[in-house]
Amino acid sequence: MNLDLLTVDSARTAVLEKETTATALVDGFYKKIEAEDGAIGAYLTLSKDRAYRQAARIDALADKGDDLPPLAGVPVAIKDVFTTKDVRTTAGSKILADFVAPYDATVVSRLEDAGAIILGKTNCDEFAMGSSNENSAFHPVRNPHDRSRVPGGSSGGSAAAIAAGTAVASLGSDTGGSIRQPAAFCGVVGLMPTYGRVSRYGLIAFASSLDHPGPFGKSVKDAAMMLQAIAGRDPLDSTTADVPVPNYREQIGQPVTGMKVGVPLEYFEEGIDLEVSTAVQFGIQELRNAGAEIVPISLPHTPYAIPTYYVIATAEASSNLARYDGVRYGLRAGDGKTLSEMYRRTRDAGFGAEVKRRIMLGTYVLSAGYYDAYYLKAQRVRSLLARDFDEAFAKVDVIITPTTPTPAFRLGEKADDPLAMYLADIFTVTADLAGIPGISIPCGKSKDGLPIGMQILGKHFDEATVLRFAHVAEHALAGKL
Amino acid sequence: MVSEKDVSYVADLAHLELTEDERGRMLKDLNSILGYIDRLNQLDTSDVEPVAQVANRYGERKNKDEAGGFAFAMRSDEPRPSLPREEALRNAPVSDGTFFKVPKVIER
Numbered sequence: 001m002n003l004d005l006l007t008v009d010s011a012r013t014a015v016l017e018k019e020t021t022a023t024a025l026v027d028g029f030y031k032k033i034e035a036e037d038g039a040i041g042a043y044l045t046l047s048k049d050r051a052y053r054q055a056a057r058i059d060a061l062a063d064k065g066d067d068l069p070p071l072a073g074v075p076v077a078i079k080d081v082f083t084t085k086d087v088r089t090t091a092g093s094k095i096l097a098d099f100v101a102p103y104d105a106t107v108v109s110r111l112e113d114a115g116a117i118i119l120g121k122t123n124c125d126e127f128a129m130g131s132s133n134e135n136s137a138f139h140p141v142r143n144p145h146d147r148s149r150v151p152g153g154s155s156g157g158s159a160a161a162i163a164a165g166t167a168v169a170s171l172g173s174d175t176g177g178s179i180r181q182p183a184a185f186c187g188v189v190g191l192m193p194t195y196g197r198v199s200r201y202g203l204i205a206f207a208s209s210l211d212h213p214g215p216f217g218k219s220v221k222d223a224a225m226m227l228q229a230i231a232g233r234d235p236l237d238s239t240t241a242d243v244p245v246p247n248y249r250e251q252i253g254q255p256v257t258g259m260k261v262g263v264p265l266e267y268f269e270e271g272i273d274l275e276v277s278t279a280v281q282f283g284i285q286e287l288r289n290a291g292a293e294i295v296p297i298s299l300p301h302t303p304y305a306i307p308t309y310y311v312i313a314t315a316e317a318s319s320n321l322a323r324y325d326g327v328r329y330g331l332r333a334g335d336g337k338t339l340s341e342m343y344r345r346t347r348d349a350g351f352g353a354e355v356k357r358r359i360m361l362g363t364y365v366l367s368a369g370y371y372d373a374y375y376l377k378a379q380r381v382r383s384l385l386a387r388d389f390d391e392a393f394a395k396v397d398v399i400i401t402p403t404t405p406t407p408a409f410r411l412g413e414k415a416d417d418p419l420a421m422y423l424a425d426i427f428t429v430t431a432d433l434a435g436i437p438g439i440s441i442p443c444g445k446s447k448d449g450l451p452i453g454m455q456i457l458g459k460h461f462d463e464a465t466v467l468r469f470a471h472v473a474e475h476a477l478a479g480k481l
Numbered sequence: 482m483v484s485e486k487d488v489s490y491v492a493d494l495a496h497l498e499l500t501e502d503e504r505g506r507m508l509k510d511l512n513s514i515l516g517y518i519d520r521l522n523q524l525d526t527s528d529v530e531p532v533a534q535v536a537n538r539y540g541e542r543k544n545k546d547e548a549g550g551f552a553f554a555m556r557s558d559e560p561r562p563s564l565p566r567e568e569a570l571r572n573a574p575v576s577d578g579t580f581f582k583v584p585k586v587i588e589r
Contacts, residue, residue, distance in 0.1 A: 102568045195535055209534045238554035307518040318495060325496070327581050332574035339586045344498040356497060357510055363495040364483070364511065377521050379531030384524065386535060418510055419517055435535030
C-alpha cells in the first residue's frame with residue numbers, strides 16, 4: 001500500500017475492507033516518520049502508546065464487522081498547542097518542555113471519537129507566534145518542497161507533515177494566518193473555520209478572541225471530513241456557538257453556477273509577487289469557467305489590518321501568558337529569593353525572543369496612558385474591518401484573494417526583521433479579525449517549483465459554501481498545475 | 482517614542498528581567514513596530530464602536546436582551562467534577578503533595 005496516496009476516505013475503506021489493519025497503518029507511518037522526518041522536523045513528540053491503543057480499538061471494531069466511524073484508522077498529527085492527555089504538550093516553548101497535559105483538548109477527543117489515530121504532536125512557532133516556524137524553541141521545520149525554505153507558520157509542522165506524507169491529515173490553529181499561510185507554502189489544503197465553530201477548550205491560548213482551531217488535508221474533501229468531526233458547540237468553550245453543523249461532505253461536487261465571487265482589488269496591488277497574482281487570477285478564471293460570476297469588490301480598510309492585529313493579538317497574549325509563572329506547571333528557573341524574582345527568572349529563561357517581544361508590546365499597549373491610544377483604537381478599527389466584510393458579503397457568496405504575497409521564503413531571510421515577518425500575514429489577518437472562515441488551496445507553482453495558495457473567504461458559519469467553491473476550483477485546476 | 486525607561490517599566494509590569502542586549506533590541510523593535518501601528522491614527526474612529534470579541538456579532542440569540550448576544554454562553558450554575566488534586570499537582574515544579582510551593586512572598 002502506498003502511504004503517500006492515502007486519503008481520509010481510502011484509509012478508512014482499506015481498514016473496513018480488510019486490505020490492511022489500523023495497526024499496520026500506524027506501523028507504516030512510524031517507519032516513514034523515523035526514516036524521513038529527521039530532514040523535515042515536523043514532529044516534536046510521537047504518541048505511540050496512544051496511537052497503538054486506538055489502532056487496536058479500530059481493528060477490533062473491523063474484526064466484529066461493525067460499521068466504522070468516519071475517520072476510522074486515519075493517521076493524523078496534532079499541532080503541539082492542543083493538550084493531549086498523558087502526552088507531552090509544549091506549545092513549541094521551553095517553558096512547557098516537560099509539560100504532560102492532564103486532559104485532552106475537545107478537538108483531540110472528538111477526532112479520536114471519530115476513529116482517527118493520533119500519531120504525534122507537530123512542531124510550531126512558540127505559542128503559535130510566528131510565520132515561519134523558526135520561533136520553535138526546539139528546531140525549525142523545513143519545507144518539503146525545498147528544504148532551504150520555511151514551511152510557513154505558525155502551524156508549520158502540521159502543514160509540512162501533510163506535504164511530506166508523514167500524516168494523512170492534521171490539526172492546526174490560526175490566529176493571524178497560521179493555518180492558511182503554511183498550507184499555501186507547503187502546497188496543501190488548510191481550513192480556518194468561523195470563530196465559534198470549533199471549540200478552543202484545550203488549545204493553549206495565544207489571543208483568545210482570534211484563535212481558531214482547524215484542519216489540514218491533502219484535499220478539500222479531507223479537510224471537510226476533518227471539520228465535520230471537530231465542529232459544533234462545546235459546553236467547555238462558552239464562545240462556541242449553538243449553530244447547527246451542516247453535512248460538509250455533501251458540498252463536495254456541488255456546482256457554483258450563478259454564484260458570486262468577490263475579488264478585492266486591494267489584494268492584487270502593492271507588494272505582491274507577479275507569479276502569485278498570475279496563479280490566483282488563473283484560479284479565479286477557472287471558477288468563472290465553472291459558471292461563477294466574478295464581481296470586483298473593495299475591502300478599503302485592509303492596509304490597517306496588520307497594525308490592528310499586532311495591537312489586539314499582543315494585548316491578549318500578554319494577558320494569556322501571565323499564567324506562566326513557575327508555580328503550577330512548566331519551568332521554574334533557579335531559586336529566586338522572592339516570589340517576584342522567581343517569576344522574572346522563570347519567564348526570562350522560558351520564553352524566546354519573539355514571545356518576549358509580543359508580551360512587551362502587549363503590556364505596553366494596555367498600560368496606563370496608552371490603552372485608549374492603542375488598544376481601544378485597534379478595537380474600533382477592528383469594527384471597521386468587520387464592516388468591510390459585511391458590506392462585501394451583502395453582494396457576493398465568497399471572496400477570493402492570494403493566501404500570501406510571495407511563495408515560501410528562505411530560512412533566516414526575515415528572522416532579524418520582525419516587521420517584515422509580520423507582513424507575511426497581510427492577506428490572512430483580516431479574516432481572523434472578522435471571525436469569518438477561510439481556506440487556502442494550492443493553485444499553482446512558481447518557476448522555482450514552490451507552491452502558491454489561493455484563499456477563499458466566506459460568511460460567518462458558511463464553511464459549506466467555502467468548501468463547495470474550494471472543491472470546484474481544486475477539481476478544475478487538477479492536472480493543470 | 483519608547484524610551485529605555487519605558488522598556489524597564491513595561492518589563493517590570495510583565496515580570497520579565499531582560500538582559501542588557503535584550504533591552505537594547507527591545508527598544509529598537511518596539512519603536513519600529515509602534516511606528517507602523519501609528520498609521521491607525523489616519524482613521525477617524527470617533528463614531529465607531531470598539532469590539533472586544535466578534536462572537537457577539539452573530540450566533541443564535543435565544544434572547545437578545547440576555548447577555549448581550551452571548552445567550553448561548555449561559556449555563557446553569559451547578560458543581561461539576563474537577564481535576565483531582567494529585568493530577569493538578571503532577572506538573573508542579575515544586576509541591577509538598579498538598580500545595581504548590583513558592584518562595585517567600587512577604588519580606589521581613
